[in-house]
Amino acid sequence: MFKKILIANRGEIALRVIRACQEMGIATVAVHSTADSDAMHVRMADESVCIGPPPGTDSYLSVPSIVSACEVSGAEAIHPGYGFLSENAAFVQVLEDHNITFIGPSSEHIRMMGDKITAKETMRALGVPCVPGSEGGVPDLAEARRLADEMGYPVIIKATAGGGGRGMKLARSRSELDHAFQGARSEAKAAFGNDQVYIEKYLQKPRHIEIQVFGDGKGRAVHLGERDCSLQRRHQKVFEESPSPAIDAETRARIGKVCADAVGEMGYSGAGTIEFLYEDGEFYFIEMNTRLQVEHPVTEAVYRVDLVQEQIRVAAGEPMTLHQDDLTPVGHAIEVRINAEKLPEFRPSPGRIAAYHAPGGLGVRMDSALYQGYSIPPYYDSLIGKLIVHANDRPQALARLRRALGELIVDGIETTTPLFYDLLDQADIQTGDYTIHWLEKFLARKD
Ligand code: ADP
Numbered sequence: 054m055f056k057k058i059l060i061a062n063r064g065e066i067a068l069r070v071i072r073a074c075q076e077m078g079i080a081t082v083a084v085h086s087t088a089d090s091d092a093m094h095v096r097m098a099d100e101s102v103c104i105g106p107p108p109g110t111d112s113y114l115s116v117p118s119i120v121s122a123c124e125v126s127g128a129e130a131i132h133p134g135y136g137f138l139s140e141n142a143a144f145v146q147v148l149e150d151h152n153i154t155f156i157g158p159s160s161e162h163i164r165m166m167g168d169k170i171t172a173k174e175t176m177r178a179l180g181v182p183c184v185p186g187s188e189g190g191v192p193d194l195a196e197a198r199r200l201a202d203e204m205g206y207p208v209i210i211k212a213t214a215g216g217g218g219r220g221m222k223l224a225r226s227r228s229e230l231d232h233a234f235q236g237a238r239s240e241a242k243a244a245f246g247n248d249q250v251y252i253e254k255y256l257q258k259p260r261h262i263e264i265q266v267f268g269d270g271k272g273r274a275v276h277l278g279e280r281d282c283s284l285q286r287r288h289q290k291v292f293e294e295s296p297s298p299a300i301d302a303e304t305r306a307r308i309g310k311v312c313a314d315a316v317g318e319m320g321y322s323g324a325g326t327i328e329f330l331y332e333d334g335e336f337y338f339i340e341m342n343t344r345l346q347v348e349h350p351v352t353e354a355v356y357r358v359d360l361v362q363e364q365i366r367v368a369a370g371e372p373m374t375l376h377q378d379d380l381t382p383v384g385h386a387i388e389v390r391i392n393a394e395k396l397p398e399f400r401p402s403p404g405r406i407a408a409y410h411a412p413g414g415l416g417v418r419m420d421s422a423l424y425q426g427y428s429i430p431p432y433y434d435s436l437i438g439k440l441i442v443h444a445n446d447r448p449q450a451l452a453r454l455r456r457a458l459g460e461l462i463v464d465g466i467e468t469t470t471p472l473f474y475d476l477l478d479q480a481d482i483q484t485g486d487y488t489i490h491w492l493e494k495f496l497a498r499k500d
Contacts, residue, residue: 054369055079055129058156060094061119062134065420065439066345067094070132073361082126084119086112088430093422100126107432113137116144123153130154130368132361136434139344140167140216156368158268158322158343166325166341170213170251176327176338179315184330184337186253197234198227200252207255210234212241212248218288219244223255256337258488259330261285262297264312265352267363269373270322276309277356277375278382280348284476284492286399291469291492292476293348294387295355298447298485299331305382308336313377323364324349330489347390347439350418354386354443384443385450389458391421391438393429395467397499403431407465412457416443416450419461429466437468447485451477475499 059082060070067083071094074081083098088107095101102122105112112118114137123131131153133139145160157163166172170189177183185204190213191197201208201224210233212220220241222233234250242248260283268274281297282290296305312327326346329336349360358375367373395402405428411419421438423429429437442457444450455477458470476482481491 054371055154055365057082057099057126057128057130058365059084059119059123059126059128059131060098060134061113061131061138062136063089063092063094063113063433064422064436066134066136066347068097068422069420070134070361071097073359073365076359077362077365079365082122082128084113084122086432088432091427093424093427102126107430109137109433116141116147119144120147120151120153124151128153130156130365132156132365133344135344135347140342142167154368156323156364158270158325162319162321163343166343168213169211169215169340170249172341173251173338175319176315176341179318181311181315181327181338182329182336184253184256184339187251189251190249191234191252194231194234197230197252201227201230204252204254207257208233209253209255210237210250211253212237212245212250214241214245214247214249216245220250221288256330256332258490259283259332259337260297260299260487261290261328261489262300262331262336263326263328263346264309265346265349265360266312266316266321266325266327267360267367267373267375268316268319268321268323268325269367270320272317272320273373274313274317274321275373275375275377275380276313277352277358277360277380278305278309280346280351282348283487283489285489286492286496290348290390292387292389292473293351294385294447294450295351296382296385297331304334323367324360347436348388350420350439350441351386351388354418354441355382355384356380357383384445385447386441386443387450387454388439388441389454389473390436390469391440391461391463392435392469393437393466394435394469396469396471397496399469401431401435402467403429403435404466405429406463408462409464410460410462411438412440412460414457414460416453417441417457418443419457423463437463448483451483 083101104118142164224233265277284292
């Protein structure tokens with residue numbers, strides 16, 4: 054087992070990894086920008102190294118700084134968390150060249166899944182159902198027109214390098230296609246330096262269902278059921294639950310097996326998530342994330358596992374302890390993302406935390422790097438905490454969420470907490486009757 058791990062991240066996910074290491078008796082190294090000298094992850098780690106000025110590109114995304122922090126501290130492995138360098142194949146390649154273990158899949162698998170066209174082709178070949186669309190990239194508008202006419206509108210133009218909801222444009226009819234095609238291309242070029250796009254049938258009322266998978270890197274893989282992340286604003290998830298109100302045990306076992314078999318066949322190592330749109334009983338693959346997801350705690354709650362400890366074990370070459378026959382979900386878990394944002398515009402609201410109190414009690418988990426007196430810097434993601442509840446069934450989980458929200462105190466800044474009270478009052482949320490468009494419609498109605 055590793056003696057020392059460096060965590061190439063900040064905020065709640067850095068704490069999540071430090072906690073896993075502490076329980077395994079592994080020393081931890083935090084890295085931080087000058088804006089994060091007082092951050093909780095720096096305080097909680099055994100050692101810390103300053104890796105640069107506030108902007109992410111000069112610190113948490115700086116490969117040379119992180120590799121040298123690893124070398125000066127003597128850390129043998131790096132956990133990337135999510136975001137930042139977690140899906141950067143070039144970074145993983147550099148670590149492979151420096152004999153530093155990356156806690157995650159191989160650079161080859163990251164590269165394969167990071168390009169959405171290659172990912173789709175790979176998954177289709179492995180028997181995973183995909184959204185109908187172009188085979189590979191669409192070179193020009195004429196080809197886009199031909200494909201869209203063939204498929205029927207609406208269609209969506211997506212960047213092969215896309216992520217975070219960027220480089221994606223909807224065309225409801227032929228007259229919108231030109232604009233959507235050029236728009237997706239230029240957005241992709243600006244955001245990712247790659248303007249290759251592809252075209253997909255636009256599904257009108259799907260749910261976003263994702264399957265958690267885990268591979269040992271030697272051909273054995275398991276699935277840990279689904280998470281329903283349909284409640285999204287601007288393609289960003291805000292509320293996630295497991296199991297999905299729309300998936301029964303038989304469907305879970307069927308799609309889960311397809312996914313586990315696919316990643317087993319690939320020889321995939323570590324945690325991964327296969328994302329689908331789900332409509333009228335059919336699954337359509339959209340992408341695979343080759344890292345730990347923000348919403349992994351809902352899976353940990355219902356499957357009673359520690360995904361981060363398992364990632365560390367497998368990266369260290371120890372056998373995977375997960376076995377499909379033992380993996381049965383128990384009860385119901387919900388996560389809500391607490392962002393430092395002012396409603397109703399979701400405007401960033403950084404600032405000093407005048408008071409902080411985390412909810413507790415049976416079935417409540419609060420993953421957050423906040424503390425009283427902490428100043429949230431304006432440079433990074435607005436996620437400041439994840440509140441996760443687990444109970445015997447969905448109605449009890451909803452009741453527990455309401456109770457836990459009532460205990461949460463974050464004074465001094467604005468947060469998205471009021472939105473969750475609002476959601477809990479909605480009949481559709483209580484019954485689980487929502488699609489990926491539900492939240493946008495709900496927010497538009499309120500304006
Ligand atoms: P990103 O990597 O930018 O998050 P995804 O491919 O995961 O992009 O898609 C993000 C979201 O966009 C999905 O959860 C869904 O809400 C919407 N979306 C993507 N593809 C389609 C499609 N073919 N039809 C309808 N909605 C889609």
